[in-house]
Amino acid sequence: MKKEEFVMEKIISLCKRRGFIFQGSEIYGGLAGTWDYGPYGVSLRNTIKQLWWKRFVDDRMDIFGVDAAILMNQNVWKASGHVGGFSDPLVEDLKTKKRFRADHLLEEQGIDPKGMTLAQMDALIKEKKLKSPDGNMLGDVRQFNMMFKTHVGAIQDDSSISYLRPETAQGMFVNFKNILDTFHPKLPFGIAQIGKAFRNEIAPRDFIFRLRELEQMEIEYFVDPRDEKKVKETFDALYEEQVAFLNDLGLTHEKIHKVEIAEADRAHYSKRSVDTEFDFPFGQKELLGLAYRTDYDLKAHTEKSGVDLSYFDEETRSRFIPHCIEPTFGVDRITLAILADAYREDELGGEKREYLKLSPKVAPILVAVFPLLKNKPVLVDKAKEVYADLKKVFGAKVSFDDNGNIGKRYRRQDEIGTPYCVTIDFDTVEKEAGVTVRDRDTGEQERVMMKDLVAKLV
Secondary structure, eight states: OOHHHHHHHHHHHHHHHTTSEEETTGGGTOOTTOEEEOHHHHHHHHHHHHHHHIIIIITOSSEEEOOOOSBOOHHHHHHHTHHHHOEEEEEEBTTTOOEEEHHHHHHHTTOOOTTOOHHHHHHHHHHTTOOOTTSOOBOOOEEEEOOEEEEOSSOOSGGGEEEEOSOSHHHHHTTHHHHHHHHOOOSSEEEEEEEEEEOOOSSOOTTTTSOSEEEEEEEEEEEOTTOHHHHHHHHHHHHHHHHHHHHHTTOOGGGEEEEEOOGGGSOTTOSEEEEEEEEETTEEEEEEEEEEEETHHHHHHHHHHOOOOOEEETTTTEEEOOEEEEEEEEHHHHHHHHHHHHEEEEEETTEEEEEEOOOTTTOSOSEEEEESOTTOHHHHHHHHHHHHHHHHHHGGGEEEOOSSOHHHHHHHHHHHTOSEEEEEOHHHHHSOOOEEEEETTTOOEEEEOGGGHHHHHO
């Protein structure tokens, strides 16, 4: 097993052991590309989404939040180009009939497939005589549409076709006119949404990095295309906002990389794309995206629907279709980046340990409260009193733990990523000598008086 695979196995094991992430449908053998989030995983994800919404919606006057339906009229996806073009290069094992991503097979051979056509990938696979992971001959490379197709209503015919949305963006584009008519915003302005998207990935992999069911946080930011300088400034500002958000989450800045995407590798609708990549255990991979989609989407929906999606500029008395800049954030990938970045192994007190060095801003639990001994009611009662007081300040970020001896509790909270542990001992009760506060990273403990406890934890 490669070193990076070994590290990922340890992270996956910790996530299951401590209630962050479980295999989807695990008792039935699982379902590839699906994962379930446990209590601490939900808490971490909710924190990510709350911080994102605060930065990009609540703290701004120019971005409006929506929550569009997952199922949409099939013409939405025809207009956007997804029905005809949302696909990945597929190649099939001729013996087992298993299907694989052609570009992934090339990457595993040290070949960069970016910018390659299907024909070029097919020719290279044949030239190199590449075989499937099972060691069998491969068929021709072909396109595979990744949308999950379904039917709406009791009758299943062409008119009832719908799809589980592969992205949240189109829900914002089709609501563009509703926002204009309801709120009358001036350019530039944006529409934001957090929601699930579904992609029938040929080969989901790398834990929660590539999924069939994922969650996105996206903004469609509309600008006046007539001022090219302003458009560029807005694009660059949105990139800086993306990086600032990652810094808010406590990610190591040196692991964040800006990658300007070449024209040949950009999506067909993009005039400029910049990816924010991150150093995952399995390599530097895309974490965030930023695309200048121009007027591609609004123009396409205007033509397909027959509804005018232009903007009227009252100052110049002119009408035009705005251009769009799209910052995209994947909740699952950000969650994985935080977990992978925080994972540590060291030796503390003569024992090896694994722990998560999570920023207090995102840690599911900020502070855990312990009685030194669980069989001493006087300590337990006082610990519950301190726990209740801290809950009034920090809410769900406070945990009460009396399971096992004190050493095991420390190790458990270290793996959860809890920055502080507060222990109630006999000096706390009998001498009013305050509590013991333990630091997760160093293991050091100090006495803190009750009146100073909240300030210590903030």
